[in-house]
Amino acid sequence: MKFTLLLSLITLNFHLCFAQTSLNYYLPDSVTYNAEIPTPASVIGHEVGEWHVTHDKLVYYMQTLAKASDRIEIIETGKTYENRPQLLLTITHPDNLKSIEEIRINHKKLTDPTQSGNMNVSKMPSVVMMGFSIHGNEPSGSNASMLTAYYLAAAQGQDIEQKLKDVVVLLDPSFNPDGLNRFATWANMHKSEHLVTDPNDREFNEVWPGGRTNHYWFDMNRDWLPAQLVESQNRLKQFHAWKPNILTDHHEMGTNSTFFFQPGIPERTHPITPQKNQELTGKIGTYHAKFLDRIGSLYYSKESFDDFYYGKGSTFPDVQGAVGILFEQASSRGHAQESVNGVLTFPFTIKNQFTASLSTYQATYEMREELLNFQREFYQNAAKEASNASQQAWIISDKDASKLYQFAKMLKRHEIEVYQLAQNYNQYKAGNSYIIPTNQYQNQLIKAIFDVRTSFADSLFYDVSAFNMGMSFNLDYESLDKKAFAQNLLGKKFTEEDKPESEILGGKSDYAYLMEWHDFYAPKALFKIQKAGLQTRVTTEPITMTNGETMPVGSILIPVKQQKQNADQIQQIVKSAIENTGVTMYAQKSGNTGGVNLGSPSMEPLEQPEIAMLIGEGISPYDAGEIWHLMDQQYEIPVTKIDMNDFGRADLSRYNVLIMPDGRYNSINQKVQQWVQNGGTLIAYQGAAKWLADQKLIKLQFEKIKSDTTGYKPYKDLRNNRGAQVIGGAIFEVELDLSHPITYGLTKAKMPIFRNTTLFMEKAKNEYANPVRYTKSPLLNGYISEENLKLLSGTSAITINRMGRGKVISFTDNTNFRAFWYGTNRLFVNAVFFGQTISGSAAE
Incomplete structure (x- = not known):
């Protein structure tokens, strides 16, 4: 009887909620609204929360709203x-909009200690940047952005007029347009006229890869600091232009769940x-609690989430004089779904997000001077710290000019000043080194970028x-006191125009x-040369050229006479291939080189990689996406993505490289085995x-931690003890066999590598099959338990196995992590290009 009554109440609440999804359900009833401002429903054709808004409709509404309101610039x-377009709405009082650039410039002066002391913050508006749904399948935020924008444009009265004068709102309605649209399509296409709330329904269970990602x-919520994705780069320009509070x-x-802030x-x-x-974050939290209390929503704080990694949107501002705030709303994952708290409706999730936007707006208004003063004091204190710090500059260097350029370019995206090294300093040469003085306004971000702690x-x-x-x-880098x-x-300040130049030394050959x-972009050049039909070889022994310079193992040979094209055509192919790569090509007049001659049997012939990658259910979309992005965006190399559901009928004879990203696999062993035995290179992560x-x-x-045999541990410690054995992401040291094809192009015998797994791969018994191994004391940066550290020491990071005429190259670590591990990308791309050349005896 009690269960029946409870279910009846839940069902009644569910139907009442859906009957009230007009604007009145969301908006404060204490405010009047300008009838000339278009409501969301009048533009997108449905009430907010009735359907999941697609990105095109979201854009259309925001553009229509901006045209109708003198409070908005878009x-x-x-x-x-x-x-898809990325939008930013500037919402404030019309008088502010008339001088918005002056307001922006004056606000930015708070980051400059030489000017900020003269700024009268009592007469300055505070600035809040509201960003919604960076995870596309977390859509209540973007749907709430329409309500937030409408409220700020249409609300009337003395209270809102004063807030508009004292606050500038920068509103990004969708941090992730592609993911949002993907998920909205999924949720809408599975919506029933009579809503199904059963969690087993397909509406709540997306197919791979889901709408979370770009x-x-x-x-993308991990890319604020690395800034490797185009959406992040576009967004960061506005963040740095304004430096919101x-x-x-x-x-x-x-x-x-409930609601977290x-x-x-x-x-x-x-x-x-x-x-x-x-402290400010906590104070702002009291506003969220007050506003959520008004609508009767459950919430919590100071649990579950952290503020550690500066690559997240809610933490990135914390090192730049601002306050980042994370909101986490329980997800309906569709239009209405059963939960332990009753039926959770999509409109209810939107209402909570909208309410949190209003509470943030109120806090930004009432705490205006406190926030502005904090921003000013943050940069003043940072400047004092920088002038007295033991680290006055960082020198960075690398033989790979393109990689070094990308690093400097990343810093510049964050308005960090980078200079060419004007003169040699110890082992750092002026021609291939940069220097980053720490006494600049982004010095705290610089500290974070080079942070080391264990x-x-x-x-x-x-x-x-x-x-x-x-x-x-x-990179080679060190700090200067x-x-x-x-x-x-x-020396000269770095600009993006300082891109490494490509050249052919010696002219036509x-x-x-x-x-x-x-060079980082050598694989891009090689693939273009191979695609043009030229035969290529890789050197397995050093070569001393006729000019006296030495070309190390892993250099690429392009013969002229043995090709189908003539010398003039080959020159044009080579010239075009290295254009905008930073790669240097050397024209050779003779094969009579030092070390070995150019016709030596040690010159291994190369086949152009024809690459397939397995994707689909059970496989990590992150790992697969990182590989896809690297090959497509950086190297312009096509990768065929084969869904696991289609693998059985795929013709693998088209490919000589098959990539298996991290994931769970089944029922493909026989086909994979046969393909490798026929000569394929399998790369397994x-x-x-x-x-x-x-x-x-x-x-x-693989080694494992031995379980405790005492038979007793307190239940209250279960979560923490198990969590302490997780390697969420830390940096370790590996040693390299620099003569091995997997390490071609690398020049240092040791390098950092990223690890976020507890897979510990024992060294292969064949001593030639472990080209990359963890050192005895491998921890460089980050957390790992003592038990895991002992297991990791001396294990293999990459192991080669022979299977028939083919090879299997196994990686325990993600060498392409989040697109900013430029240092270890080389290991993966070498497996792609040179796996075919690894001797069978080195992979037994």
């Missing part, structure tokens, strides 16, 4: 990979973040525990060309390598 900040299946980041979480777990705040930031107040992390960019790019640093070390392999070993297709052994 700009297109850029395009996504799928060519076009290339990236979690508050940035809100609207998300969703599990259906059985920051602060997160106090012990998991990055030490660089000032305490005042967390001890922590808490052993649990919501995301990675290490993100040092110098390590991820595998006051005694070592001098202004005369600063009638004999052969040699190409360096150490993490879980894929483990699956191959479990299927006895390759000889690999």
Whole structure:
């Protein structure tokens, strides 16, 4: 009887909610609204929450609203990979809009200690950037953005007029247009006229890869700091142009949850973040609590989430004089779904997000001077710290000019000043080094970028525990103290026009060309040369050219006479292939080189890679997307993506390289085995390598932590103890066999590598099959338990196995992590191009 009554009440609430999805359900009833301002329904054709808004309708509404309101300016900040517009609405009082550029410039002066002291913050508006649904399948945020924009445009009365004068709102209705549209299509296409709330319904269970990610299946909420994705780059230009006081980041979480707002777990705040930031976050949280109390919503704070990784939208502002706020709303994942709290409706999730926007707006208004003063003081304190710091500059260097350029370009996106090194300093040469003085306004962000720490107040992390960019790019770098640093070390300021130049040294050749392999974009050039039909070879022994320079192993040989094309055509192909890559090509007049001659048997012939990659249910879309993005965007190399459901009928004879990203696999072992035995190169990451070993297709052994045999541990410690054994993401040191094809182009015997798995691969018994191995004391940066560290020491990061005429190259680590691990991309791309050349005896 009680259950029947409860179910009846839940059902009644569900029907009442859906009967009230007009604007009155969402908007405060204490405010009147301008009838001349178009409502969302009048433009998109349905009430907010009745359907999931598609991105085109969202854009159309925002553009229509901006035309109708003198409180709004709208700009297109850029395009996504799928060519969808990214929008930013500036919403404030019409008088402010008349001088909005002056307001922006004056606000930005708060970041400059030489000017900020003269700024009268009592007469300045505060600035809040509201960002919605960076995860496309967390759509309540973007749907709530229409209500927020409408409210700010249409609300009338003295209260809203004063707020509009004192606050500038920068509203981004969709941080992830491609993912949002993908998910809206899914949810709408499975909606029933009579809503089905059963969690088993297909509406709530997306097919792979889901709508969370962008076009290339990236979690864009991890890209604020690396800024490798075009959507992030477009968004960051506006963030840095304004430097808002508050940035809100609207998300969703599990259906059985409630509503979360920051602060997160106090012990998991990055030490660089000032305490005042967390105090302000807590104070702003009281506004959220007050507003959510009014509508009767359950909520919580200071649990579950952290503020550690500066690559997240809610943490990125915390190191730049602002307050980042994460909102997490329980997700209906469709239009209405059963939960432990009753039927959770889509309109209810939208209402909570809209209410949080209003509470943030109120806090930004009432805390205006406190927020502005905090921003000013943050940069003033940072300047004092920088002038007295032991680290006065960072020098970075690398033989790979393109990789170094990409690093400097990443810094410039964050308005960090980078200079060419004006003169040699120790081992750093002026021609291939940059210097980054720390005494500049972004010095705290610079500190975060080069941060190294291996001890922590808490052993649990919501995301990675290490993100040092110098390590991820595998650069030579070091800091300079006051005694070592001098202004005369600063040369020309870096600009994006300083891109490394490509050239053919020696002009046209009638004999052969040699190409360096150490440059990041050498694979792009090689693929274009191969695609043009030219035969290529790779050097397995060093070569001393006729000019006296040495070409190391892994250099590429392009003969002239043995080709179908003539010398003039080959020159044009080579010239076109290296254009805009930074690669240097050397024209050779003779094969009589030092070391070995150009006709030596040690010159291994290369086939053009014909690449397929397995995708689909059970496979990590992140890992697959990182590979796809690298090959497509960086190298312009096509990769055929084969869904697991289609694998059985796919003709694998078209390919000589098959990639298995991290994931769970089944029922494909026989076909994969036959393909490899016929001569294919199989590249297996993490879980894929483990699956191959479990299927006895390759000889690999994995170590595990031994379980406690005492038979007793307190139940209250279960979550923390198990969580402490997770490697959420840390940086370790590996040693390299520089003579091996997997390491071609690398010049240092040791390098950093990123790890976020507890797969520990024992070294193969064949001593030639472990080209990349963890050192005895491998931890460089981040958290790992003592038990896991012992297991990791001395294990293999990459192992080669022979299978018939083919090879299996197994990786325990993600070498392409989040598109900013430029240093280890080389290991993967070498497996693609040179796996075919690995001797069978080195892969037994």
